[in-house]
Amino acid sequence: MVFESLGEKLQKTLGKLKGKGKLNEKDVKAAMREVKLALLEADVNFKVVKNFVNKVKERAVGHEVMESLTPGQQVIKIVNEELTNLMGEKESKINFADNPPTVIMLCGLQGAGKTTLSGKLGNLLKKKGKNPLLVACDIYRPAAIKQLQVVGEQAKIPVFTMGDKQDPVNIAKAGLEHANKNGNDLVIIDTAGRLHIDEGLMDELGNMKESINPNEILLVVDAMTGQDAVSVAESFNDKLNIDGVVLTKLDGDARGGAALSIRAVTGKPLKFVGMGEKLDDLEPFHPDRMASRILG
Ligand code: GDP
Numbered sequence: 263m264v265f266e267s268l269g270e271k272l273q274k275t276l277g278k279l280k281g282k283g284k285l286n287e288k289d290v291k292a293a294m295r296e297v298k299l300a301l302l303e304a305d306v307n308f309k310v311v312k313n314f315v316n317k318v319k320e321r322a323v324g325h326e327v328m329e330s331l332t333p334g335q336q337v338i339k340i341v342n343e344e345l346t347n348l349m350g351e352k353e354s355k356i357n358f359a360d361n362p363p364t365v366i367m368l369c370g371l372q373g374a375g376k377t378t379l380s381g382k383l384g385n386l387l388k389k390k391g392k393n394p395l396l397v398a399c400d401i402y403r404p405a406a407i408k409q410l411q412v413v414g415e416q417a418k419i420p421v422f423t424m425g426d427k428q429d430p431v432n433i434a435k436a437g438l439e440h441a442n443k444n445g446n447d448l449v450i451i452d453t454a455g456r457l458h459i460d461e462g463l464m465d466e467l468g469n470m471k472e473s474i475n476p477n478e479i480l481l482v483v484d485a486m487t488g489q490d491a492v493s494v495a496e497s498f499n500d501k502l503n504i505d506g507v508v509l510t511k512l513d514g515d516a517r518g519g520a521a522l523s524i525r526a527v528t529g530k531p532l533k534f535v536g537m538g539e540k541l542d543d544l545e546p547f548h549p550d551r552m553a554s555r556i557l558g
Pocket of ligand 1: 370371372373374375376377378379403455510511512513514535536537538539543
């Protein structure tokens with residue numbers, strides 16, 4: 263391995279002696295420098311890193327080192343626990359409607375992976391016994407409708423479209439009616455993205471939210487966008503009060519710091535992670551696994 267892991271660096275900083283007694287302030291301070299660097303390298307937002315490190319520092323100073331651990335391992339244990347806490351202790355689930363259909367609205371920037379996720383999520387929930395309908399509301403990106411139809415065909419899930427000449431809010435409403443008539447208990451709405459946040463997009467999504475009152479608004483974020491992911495998540499959450507986040511493209515080499523930053527900045531849970539381009543490449547978000555990935 264080219265890079266030393268955080269564990270190895272902390273072994274060097276704090277020594278290999280097991281059961282050292284208590285962690286003292288000087289040791290912890292030195293260790294926190296390494297932790298800070300590791301988090302920044304993993305693309306965690308600077309402010310989030312600062313708050314996090316202060317919290318861990320407070321907890322670690324004076325902490326007993328367990329007999330079976332080196333001080334470095336003890337610090338890693340504390341850091342891991344705090345990271346996992348911050349990202350939510352357990353898996354977050356979809357809010358299903360008491361009276362079906364459950365409506366899930368996917369939003370995010372262009373290229374984040376919304377259309378792909380429509381298929382993946384439909385596929386996953388179909389396997390759990392739902393009868394989904396995908397609704398094509400991305401009327402701006404060329405070929406987005408066709409792409410959703412292809413995904414629907416692969417997953418054997420019907421796709422509702424009205425072409426690209428209608429208002430997306432009207433398409434969404436008509437999609438819901440269609441689901442009600444055809445017994446679909448789950449509606450997944452693929453909305454349009456833009457290359458950057460813009461007012462027009464946010465207003466359109468805001469109007470859609472008001473008219474269809476979805477059970478779940480999921481923000482789709484590309485893990486490869488690193489630090490930018492935080493401002494994107496903040497803007498979408500301010501406007502739409504999202505219910506959760508899906509981080510895509512984690513099969514790439516992104517360390518996943520965006521997961522931590524987004525959670526810290528918006529307070530909203532991560533619900534799924536995209537692990538590839540195929541229908542089955544979707545996994546529930548596991549805070550403990552992400553913590554290990556971020557620490558490297
Ligand atoms: P949209 O504009 O938000 O609808 O984005 P798309 O669903 O069209 O996805 C953009 C690109 O990212 C496509 O080439 C997808 O195949 C790819 N993609 C989506 N999710 C993932 C993922 O989890 N991993 C990888 N490697 N690629 C993904």
